[in-house]
Amino acid sequence: MPGATEFEQPIDIAIVGAGIVGLALSLGLNHRNFRVKIYEQSKAFGGFGGGIGFSPNAVRCMQLLHPQLVEAQRKTATSSGDPKNPNDWMVYIDGYHHNSADPNDTEEKELFRLYTGRRGFEGCVRAQFQDELINLLPPDIIEFGKRLERVVDRGDDEKLVLHFQDGDTAEADAVIGCDGIKSRVRKLILGEDHPAALPSYNHQYALRGLVPMDRAIKALGEYKARNRHIHLGPGAYVITIPVAHGAMVNVVAFVTDPQDWSPTDKLTAPANKTEAIEAFANFGPAVKGIIGAITENSKMLDKWAIFDSFENPAPTYARGRVCIAGDAAHASAPHHGAGAGCGIEDDLALASLLVNVSATLNERGKTKKAAALRAAFTAYSNTRIERTQWLVRSSRFLGEALVWRNPKTLRDFDKCSEELTWRSHKIWDFDEQAMLRDLVEEYEQQLKME
Incomplete structure (x- = not known):
């Protein structure tokens, strides 16, 4: 043209x-x-x-x-990982099942991964x-x-x-x-x-926050904090992605919501910290740790309604x-x-x-x-x-x-992948x-x- x-x-x-x-x-x-x-x-x-x-x-x-x-x-x-040698994968992990005998074990099982291409999805x-x-x-x-x-x-x-x-x-x-x-x-x-x-409301809302890298490392471990991960579970999941040239981790937590939300209302509403923590109460220590980080860093925590044009x-x-x-x-x-x-x-x-x-x-x-x-x-x-x-x-x-x-x-994570x-x-x-x-x-x- x-x-x-x-x-x-x-x-x-x-x-x-x-x-x-x-x-x-x-x-x-x-x-x-x-x-x-x-x-x-x-x-x-x-x-x-x-x-x-x-x-x-x-x-x-x-x-x-x-x-x-x-x-x-x-x-x-x-970039995800080392800026000189970026990690070009999105890694999907099980954020739900965990070693119940050790409440501090932040290990999460990898379920599948997706290659994004060179410097894809930074x-x-x-x-x-x-x-x-x-x-x-x-x-x-x-x-x-x-x-x-x-x-x-x-x-x-x-x-x-x-x-x-x-x-x-x-x-x-x-x-x-x-x-x-x-x-x-x-x-x-x-x-x-x-x-x-x-x-229309798709019956999900998101909790979002930016977490300082050192705090994210404490919750997730260094590798997961510095590389893109999606922590899956029943009814909810969490995305953690490094931003701000590695100084922060962007956290987005999606929660299934059976309630209605009018499209004429504001797309955000206050979320109390107890509500946020309870949504992930049965998840593993890593997910609970990063959810705790966004609640403690937010003077006011909001939930963001997910609306779309699907219906x-x-x-x-x-x-x-x-x-x-x-x-x-x-x-x-x-x-x-x-x-x-x-x-x-x-x-x-x-x-x-x-x-x-x-x-x-x-x-x-x-x-x-x-x-x-x-x-x-x-x-x-x-x-x-x-x-x-x-x-x-x-x-x-x-x-x-x-x-x-x-x-x-x-x-069926093979089908999901x-x-x-x-x-x-x-x-x-x-x-x-x-x-x-x-x-x-x-x-x-x-x-x-x-």
Whole structure:
């Protein structure tokens, strides 16, 4: 696809949401000379600085979107094991069964392992990576405190008008919603009462925390603290991944929850330390030790509800000159660790299509900008929907398998390993060049229908 160019007809893009997907998209579009503005509802950046990892497909798409994205990722990433000789495996271990005669025995039996490829799935602190992206963008590109209410389409010869809760308005040729799992833009595309307008609770919550490396070593032992491990058990499991260049361990503990959680409520709720400890009371000393570490290091421990779009997937990601990307389009549970990476794929698709829109306007003078943008967003939706919604379904499957409750795998760890391996490689071995070719073909088809 064509790269950066000068446009005879400038295209103004409004991005709603300044999470990683929105920031990466804005960086890619700015690199391609589009006029971009980000509207973020929060008053400023902040919040939980948990860990995040990017799979190989995400890193390849970052390179195509803007090489500086990869530089930012490498700058903040932490290798598993020795940085000079990284351990490129994810190791799945039995965190439940243990030597009951020795309450201090932190040994855990290996069940299976997954090769991630050279420097695959390196962990970083989300806030640090986000800061790196912000530093790469023009200082005036983000407007904070802008909660979107509606988008008004005044016709093909006019720009769209964004109306915000504070009474302000803004204009743009196109609007891209990167506003997360409770996306306002998704509601505007599908309708307020559409079943897919809100996500659904998958009856799991997560306890998350960053633990200093020396404390993690005390709980897990040095090797497990410095290398990626997934500690499995019935109804719950724990991920431990080194981050912050080996200074910290990112801990994410998933717990099955029979209770309901309304999608209109906040996605976090206070969790008392007793509740957290009781969820893993029957696990081995290593797991109980690391859960103890996140509770003792947290002044306030929260549980994070896991919502996704599994029960009510969006039938489309676009309507007119408005579309959605990342969690706003296809929120998945985090068990594959691929949600943000899939959003980066969306970003590459959109940036590439918008370059084609500009080429169409430069080379085919009779084509209206609005028509070309509609064709591009429809092509994006049609091309991306199958893969992204498969990820949502597969993440649900894996979330059940890792807590030994999936009827297809239960405690058959050979089957679990087999399922994990092929599903992971379907994500990682993505052919982004084929996607780019498919997008061009679909865009041309949609343009003929305008």
